[in-house]
Amino acid sequence: MGVTYLDLKNANVARVRAAIRSGDYTGHTAGLGAGYLQANVVIMPEAYALDFMRFCQRNPKPCPLTGVSDTGVPMMQTMGQDIDIRRDVPAYSIYRDGVLNGSATDISDLWQDDMVAFALGCSFTFEHAVQTAGIPLWHIQNDTTVPMFRTSVQTVPAGRFDGPMVVSMRAIPQGRIDEVTEISRRYPLAHGSPLHVGDPGKIGIADVTQPDWGDPAPIGPGEVPVFWACGVTPQVAIEQAQLPLCITHKPGHMLITDVAEDAEVPILRHPE
Template structure:
């Protein structure tokens, strides 16, 4: 049994995650969990977790840390109630020795006791605000995945992690670009304001019709391409690191948290014991 995208758009985050965990939904999460933070995923051995955290700290636009698991514990208790990082994302990418080895819908049989999971905020988070402002988003309206590209923008390396920044692209009416910049800048855990507006060649992108991830969105009259830093950037860094086993989300297939879309820091009181004074 599967549950349709249009049905899940009206469901709360807990029900969306339950559908994902129950293998009733395995597609993209754009437009789901409205009002809440969505997150990218990177899972790697504890031996490289500090270097990866340094990489994220040095590159906060593409890698805004919103949550980090305890070593070996797949429950992301700082991000919501009963979030199991092994099952609650629609699709995972498996990297072996820096190469994409395939995609799966859960990682129960791949989880290791030395794994640390990082949740990194996603630009899907602010899309609801854009839609409420009357700005159409082609990938949501047509039930596709936002286009993502490898740019020529360098990231700051840390340990074995390095590479170019990945960017997501949305076609925005030229008259409303400033408004879109103002809206997205209110979401620091979701990449914030764009990194580039206009000519894609200036950031090394030669063909908007051929994204590296996701689905192409048509260029439309009166609209300009707007590019945001993207949480797929760590997948490029993981390729460069060449570690024996790392796991990420499949681009476009995010973790939907219980954290408010306006959060600036993780909500560490989600599962706080009752009776504790603060």
């Protein structure tokens, strides 16, 4: 029998990852694993890995690199206790020649001996601190995936990797924007402070009610759309790079690590 979001809302990291690995939970991870870094995932053949690492180094805001596996080794040893990148993400997106070709909840059959896995910090990480401060987050309160958008802001290319930046959006009360900015700034491994506040059109978003990924979220009276750089940015770069095979997390379905959420560098913290 499946495990629900509410079953895991207050569970420790070990239980959450166990439910994901077993296939009992395949949903989004916003609001789960409080206290620990969540990570975007990108998996590709080693032949392209150095260029991708350069892409992350040149674009640290959308691509804060937090961990890299050894070639052909699926265990993310620097990210946590017994993290198997083939099974510990709730849902994966599979790209072939740059085209989204399907999804899976376990990629053991796709793993190859030349593959390298990357973990990139995720803005879900700082949401616990935002909520603790009493700032509501609609997508968590309503069990949906945060809305994400392609923008007109261009990344710095590296080899085959290039393309526009992706952002996530949260509607924040006008009077608390400075506060949420300072809170998120404390999480450099999770995209840090916002990329943009206010008019979506200034970063190339035509309709803030129609996200490219995730679910729509309303902007209520007295609220302002606030946009953070997003770890789905590499998926757009992967489309343009047209790699023969590349696997990522499904947007909103992250790897939950054993790294402390407020770490400035990835240092393992044993889960409670």
